[in-house]
Amino acid sequence: MAKPDFECTFIDTREAILRYTVHGFSKLCGPVVSPPCYLLNLPWRILIMPWAIQDDDKKWTKRYMSYFLQCTMDKKYKNWLCNINGELDLLSVCEENKPFRRLISQEFSSNKDNFGYNCYMLWDDILDPGKGFIKDDAITLQLHFIIEIPSNGSIWYNMNNFTGRISIPKKKKRHSPQERNLVGELREKIRTSDEAEEHLTSLRKLKELFKI
Secondary structure (H helix, E strand, O other): OOOOEEEEEEOOOOEEEEEEEOHHHHHHHOOOOOOOEEEEOOOEEEEEEEEEEOOOOOOOEEEEEEEEEEEEEOOOOOOOEEEEEEEEEEEEOOOOOOEEEEEEEEEEEEOOOOOEEEEEEEHHHHHOHHOOOOEEEEEEEEEEEEEEEOOOOEEEEEOOOOOOOEOOOOOOOOOOOHHHHHHHHHHHHHHOOOHHHHHHHHHHHHHHHHHH
C-alpha cells in the first residue's frame, strides 16, 4: 500500500513529526504548503519553495529550496507565543541513509509565524539522483518539532481552545526573610516543645497565609 503524501505523528501533547511528500518537484515555481497538523490547537505546516540569489552584477544565479515550519493562526488571535525546537529533514530515498538536516530554535508568535531556511539546500543537488534525495521527481520532507510554552511570565495564547483568552503563567511567590524566619522558629518549637500540637496548628495557619 502506498504511503499518503502527508502524515502527522503525535509523540506527545507538545511534540509531533510531520512527513510530507512533494511530487513534480523539478517543476515547482512557487510555494507549496502541506495540510495542517494541529498541536496544542495550533495549525502547523511544512512550507517549501524555490529561492534564487544573484551576485551584484547578475552574472550568476544560484537556486535553492527554501524550507520552513509555518503556523498560520487566524489573524484575530493576536496574542499567542511559544518556542519551537525542531529538525528540518530532507529524507533520502534509501531509508538506511541519513537525511539532510538543519535545526531550528525559534520563538513563534502572531508576528512571526514561520521560521526555517531560504537557502536550505541547492536545487541542483536535490535534483541530482546521485545525491539520493529524489525519485520519480518526488521528495519527502520530515519535520520533527517540540513546542515549549514560555515560563517567564510572557503573555501567551490560551492553547486549550480557540476562545482567544490570554493567560499569564504563574510565578513562584518569593517570601520575605521575616516570613521564613517566623515559620522556622515555629518548626523548632514543634520539635522541642511539650506544646507541639498548639505550635503545629499555628504553623499550619502561617503556611496557609503565606502559601508556603
